[in-house]
Amino acid sequence: MNHWLVIVAMAAITYVLRAAPLIVPMGRIEAGLERRLRHLPPALFAALIVPALLAPAGALLGGVRLWAGLLGLVVGWRTRSIPVTIAAGLSAYALLRWLAP
């Protein structure tokens, strides 16, 4: 089996999926699409957040990681800053693991 052939075909499929909606003219469909997709951003964010926080590997995971994550969320809610939130979450994780290994 030629690995390179598969890789190039994978690249083509991935690119077409990304580019088609931007390149193919959709005309009248767009107005309706715009309205229907209005809530995609919050839905996608929540879909990326909740499972990654509660079940990172496909099974519920609590403990130190969850507490650090929740603390990070509180900091994110108060500061609205990505770097500060990441720093808070990761330091909390490191600290909690050190305190309760």
Add this chain to the structure above:
Amino acid sequence: MDDGIAQSGFWNGFLQTVPLWAGVAPFGAAYALAAHAAGLGAAEIAGMSILVYAGSAQFAAAALFAGGAGPLAILLTTLVVNTRSVLLSASLAPPLRRYSRMLRAGVAFVIVDESYAMSIGRVLRGSGPPYLLGSGTSLYLAWLGGTAAGIALSLGASGLGPIGLDLVFPLSFFVLLMPYLGSPAARIAAAVAGGLGLAARLIVPGSWYLLIAAVGGTLAGAAAEPRR
């Protein structure tokens, strides 16, 4: 478009995405280690990151290569795993419509979950492609750097978990989510997508949960819109 604005948009996008490198680069390294274990050569591992640039699809492909799957199974998996790209691009299409086809074709290559997340707010407010292009380029470099590091290591455990780097994404996305929660319909979309995503993550294998939750949440949000 004014060149100065385009420049600052690109670099703003590039620099403000740098914190996400902490999550992307280790993921790229983990992919490279998985692909190495699957028997792919260094050039093939790097080539896939350069040409495909789709984390979960590349991971799945590595696993399938390892299992000795045929090309068709790998390509079908790529198609399925990346279906959500159509949703992301479709939601970017209306605000980007007035830009040239060449520019849209270029931007399309760097539309991934993270660059979409970083940029959608600005793009909807009419800032155009530069920020998205900068954010996507930034993540692309991190992805390539991570892949290169993984190839260099090519041994040891794929360790996103042990130092908590896998917290980078949910925490970043939470900060990006908050501005959207102004309307009740948006809060319903987020709540439904979060619940659905968790349930699907626990039940359905692979990354289907993202598509299920994104579609379900978007529909719930649309249904909750006040009628006029």
